[in-house]
Amino acid sequence: MNSADDELCRASQEAEASLIYNDSYFELFEASQIIEKEVQEGKTAERFYEANDGDIEKRALDSVPTNTQRRDKWAYNTFTAWAIAVNNRRGGGRKPVTVLEDMGLDELAYFMSKFVLEVRKKDGCEYPPNSLFQIVMGIQSYIKTVSKRNVEFLQSDVFEEFRQVLDGEMKRLTRKGLGQSVKKAEAISADEEELLWRSGQLGDRNPRVLVNTLLYLNGKHFGLRSGHEQRKLKHKNSQISLKTSPEGHEYLCYREDYSKTVQGGLKHRRVTPKEIEHYTGSNPARCHVRLFKKYLSLCPPDGHDDALYLQALQSPTDKCWYSRQPLGHNTLQKIVPEM
Incomplete structure (x- = not known):
């Protein structure tokens, strides 16, 4: 291909690009004209859906898997039932349990430590260690999703003592043989592994x-x-x-x-x-x-x-x-x- 052919080819490509640009431009121009006419006639309210705060919260919640939502709700209800029971029998200067969403981090760390030691099933039996861990993770997820607070039980220094309490309680439950009827080996989740590192069960100490x-x-x-x-x-x-x-x-x-x-x-x-x-x-x-x-x-x-x-x-x-x-x-x- 000679130089003349090259120039013709470039000119053709530029012309084609110009047509594409012009088509897009005219489409946008026509759209803007339609919108301007709708504004003048007061019809824009009929065109767009009006989303409220509830819609925003619902769409955000829809991004959370259904099973996770169920676990989080179960964990929250379990904590709430424990809090009500504690407050009903409170005496001897025992600190009352406040609403989970309103707790400060120090207060949350304190009550979570007491919660994992005292929580029981409806029949009064203790939870297996893995179930206890899932409840804790569900409470964390609930606080993050509903209260929009970045709470990290397994990472934040505020919850160091709580992690030690949780780790010790899970070991005690394991020694009792709770949750060991399942024969199939289960992989350790990322959250469980993080807890092992944080609690010193993994490392080189x-x-x-x-x-x-x-x-x-x-x-x-x-x-x-x-x-x-x-x-x-x-x-x-x-x-x-x-x-x-x-x-x-x-x-x-x-x-x-x-x-x-x-x-x-x-x-x-x-x-x-x-x-x-x-x-x-x-x-x-x-x-x-x-x-x-x-x-x-x-x-x-x-x-x-x-x-x-x-x-x-x-x-x-x-x-x-x-x-x-x-x-x-x-x-x-x-x-x-x-x-």
């Missing part, structure tokens, strides 16, 4: 918490669900190795050695074992890579059983937190459910 955290993160990131799978992890020639990417980023690589479907026999000689990579996280305190490195650095250097998870020493030192004795698969199986 002591030997037991560190090994529990490593087991939880290995299960979460590498799909290891049973105590037997966790017990198969090795310390030497481990399935989990620390690597560095070409860009200089550290990551953990889990390589499956054998499983029910990959057993290493003749039929599986060409089957590629599962490999999963997990890179360093943005929060160092919760970084799987950092916690893995710290755990290895605090294990005895040699002479221990070839198992990844070791028992904590009764008297750990700055350089060694763990004995040479491995944790059994039954113990490993119970760690996450008992958090």
Whole structure:
């Protein structure tokens, strides 16, 4: 195509764009003329729907899933029933419970702590730990949705003591065996995990918490669900190795050695074992890579059983937190459910 053809092509494109622009312009012009005529004739009120405050609230509520709305209403009603009962039997200088929506943060933290210790079902029985947690989350969601207040039970410093009370009560209920009739393993939700980090059940503050955290993160990131799978992890020639990417980023690589479907026999000689990579996280305190490195650095250097998870020493030192004795698969199986 020569220069003359190029000029003709550009001119054609500009003309086409001009037509499109002009068509749009005339459409807008015609619309504005119609609206101006409606204004002059006083007909605009007939054209537009008049939304009131109730409509706005309803549309905002419609964005919340129905099951969440039911949970929140159930949680609110449960708290209200408890508050009425407390106020009816109040005596001895006990502080009255005010309306949930009107409570300040300090007052809310105080009454939520008492609530999780005293709340009961209609038949007088205690709630299972997961149900208690769902009630707490429902109350938080209700306050956010209805009262338009940004309340964060699992994150705000104001609710630190409340988180400790809730964590302790859930553990007490678990020890009593409440809610353990369900055999199917349930994944820990994001809110539940946040509570575990905030309450110190996940982290590296002591030997037991560190090994529990490593087991939880290995299960979460590498799909290891049973105590037997966790017990198969090795310390030497481990399935989990620390690597560095070409860009200089550290990551953990889990390589499956054998499983029910990959057993290493003749039929599986060409089957590629599962490999999963997990890179360093943005929060160092919760970084799987950092916690893995710290755990290895605090294990005895040699002479221990070839198992990844070791028992904590009764008297750990700055350089060694763990004995040479491995944790059994039954113990490993119970760690996450008992958090």
